[in-house]
Amino acid sequence: MATLSGVGIGTGVAAGPVARMADPLPAPANVPSTLAADAERARAHEALSAVAAELGARGERAGGLAQEVLEAQAMMAEDPSLIEEIDARLSAGRTAEWAVHDAFASFRDTLTALGGYLGERAADLDDVAQRVVARLRGVPAPGLPDPGHPFVLVARDLSPADTAVLDLRNVLALVTLDGGPTSHTAILAREKSIVAVVGVAEASALADGQTVIVDAAAGLVATDPSAADLADAADRARAHAATASSPPSPGALRDGTAIPLLANLGTPADAGAARALGAEGVGLFRTEFLFLSADAAPTVAAQQAEYERLLAGFPGMKVVVRLLDAGADKPLPFLNDADEENPALGVRGLRALRAHEGILRDQLTALAQADAATRDRGEGADLWVMAPMVATVEETRYFTDLAREHGIRTAGVMVEIPAAALLADRLLAVADFASIGTNDLTQYTMAADRVLGAVAGYQDPWHPAVLRLVREVGAAGSAAGKPVGICGEAAADPLLALVLVGLGATSLSMAPAALAAVRALLTEHSFDDAKRVAETSLAAEDAASARAAARAAASIPASA
Structure with missing residues (x-):
């Protein structure tokens, strides 16, 4: 074998x-069309509209995160800039098939060069182009x-x-x-x-x-x-x-040490499913769903309504909301649509919000009002709010002061940049809590694009360099008596979750489907076990050996 x-x-x-x-459909040949340009334009526009409608319908049937992704793809099929590029090729006498293929390929190459979030969208463009070309050819789309x-x-x-x-x-x-x-x-x-x-x-x-x-x-x-x-x-x-089907219970180690297990959520509609799977609250609520499909920033009232739905879904439980994490790598016309050579290292997260403080203030206002309204109705949650992509103590102070000015009672920061991890003791002297985003922390520590398959081997949170940074934050939280959560995908790996607890994490947040497996492994080990397993991983030279050392220390067979 x-x-x-x-x-x-x-x-x-x-x-x-x-x-x-x-395999994908073969690329159309670059040959002159036998039809008039207007006829080819009508064919292309019909195919683009049909594919957009199909993707939208699939999204409605799928629901959840899939719906957001599919709706974004549908928007690509009707993107005015792309349609303009297609029309230019059709005006030159080319076929609709080739015009669609070439225009999408040009956009794909641009996004691939940008990397980051936009680089990840390149594969989505390829899929949309294939579907449109298949529609034009009258054949089934590759699937x-x-x-x-x-x-x-x-x-x-x-x-x-x-x-x-x-x-x-x-x-x-x-x-x-x-x-x-x-x-x-x-x-x-x-x-x-x-x-x-x-x-x-x-x-x-x-x-x-x-x-x-x-x-x-x-x-x-x-x-x-x-x-x-x-x-x-x-x-x-x-x-x-x-x-996975066992009755959920609060997250805890074998010795009774409580480790709250929370959910990463993208919309308030996901609250019920997360609670059914045993989520003890929300460790990361992504607010981007309110902004990414909009031409203008949503109003305070529109935001407040959605935040109230979220908080009412977790009465009495902790709900950690991340402010809008967007910028040059997730361009929004009302926030930041400037081109950047390296958007992953550009104006994103708190940097973008600070440059457009009105949007930041509106979001804080909506959250504070939602918190007050749900509490008045007796269905409030314990609202925590955190800023993304914080790098300095000054940024931490700026955000926490602004949050408290708006009535936010618990204000924290995300640790996604090595600088923040290395200065965690100073950040936590100002902030109420820290939450480690292991996806970006790994990306920036290893200088490896988190969505580029060619460097996927580097994008591993098990790497001892990443674990050392987590330990820095955990130690700072322990010394300051302040919580340190994990909200990256690393928390969904049960063995790594145990290591993270041993490094000082006080709560773990993950996709709800991972809660049962993490809960089960934690109950088999004490806090001393977690610290011992974490130390063996820190002593390793690379991610693979760190994972293997942890398995051995936790007495987990290699095939389990």
Whole structure:
């Protein structure tokens, strides 16, 4: 039995025959059209509108995070700048197929060069272009295979449109050649509790019908397993399912040390599902959903209504709200649409909000009013508000002073930049709490784009350099008597969650689907165990050896 390595999403395991994703449609030829330019323009505009409508309808059926992603794709299909580029090519006498393909490819290359959030959108553009070209050709768009039986899906990468409509009755697991732990494929797979391993470069050698075991916990794909291997995988899958379906309880270590397990949420509509899975509150509420699809900043009243829905969904529980995390890498016309050579290191997060203080003040006002209104009705939560992308003590003081001026009772900062981690003792002398965003902290520590598959091996929060920075923040929180939460995807890895607790994290926030597995592992270990396991990881030289050392220290078999 051979194994292929990648980045595991979640902790599940599954086995079955491979079914490969169909190859993309071939690029249209750059030849003159036999139709008039107006006729080709009508064809192109009809296809773009039809694809936008289809993506929007898929989003409504999928709901949740998938709906946000699909609606963003639908907007791409009707983007005025893209349509202008397509029309220019049609005016030169080219076919609608080639004009669409070439205009989208030009935009894709631009986004790829920018990297960061915009670089991640490049794959979405490819998917939209393929769907439009397929519509023009009158053929089915490349999509999911249907072998007629349950299968392990193998693809170069999955578009949001495909991931959103995966038939979980037939898709046993997902393996992609590209992508990292924070790609849209990974995020949606985690939300849907799909067993997945991404960034498996060698998966191109897997053949249709070949039996594999997909082990997300170990980040491995095992090929041609024996009957004994398959039986072991089936036993582990049943144990994982039993853990996931067990009644939720408050997060705690074996010795009774409380470790609240919170949920990362993107909209208030997700509150009920998160609570049903045992979320003890919200460790990260992303407010971007209010802003990203808007032409202007939402009003205070519009924001307040959504925040009230959120707070009422968690009465008496902690709810941590992250202010708008946008800027040059997530351009908004009313915030920052300036081009930057390196947007990941540009004007984003608090920097962008500070440059447009009216938007920041409106958001704080809406949050404070929502807090007061829900408390008056007896359904309030314990509201905490934090600023994203904080780098300095001065920024911390600016934000916390402004938050308190607006009536926010608990104001904190996100630690996503190494500078903030190294100065955590000084930041926490000012802020009420810190929350570590491990996705960006890893990206900036390792100088590895979090959405670029080519450097996915560096984008690993297990790296001892990242863990050392977490320890700095944990120690600062302990010395100051202030909470330090984890709200990055690292908290969804049960073993890494144990390590993070050993490094000083006082709460963990994750995708709700990961709560059960994290809760189960924590109950098997004491706080002393957590510190001991964390020390073994810190002593390692790289991410792989840190993970292996932790498994050994926690007495977890390598195949578990």
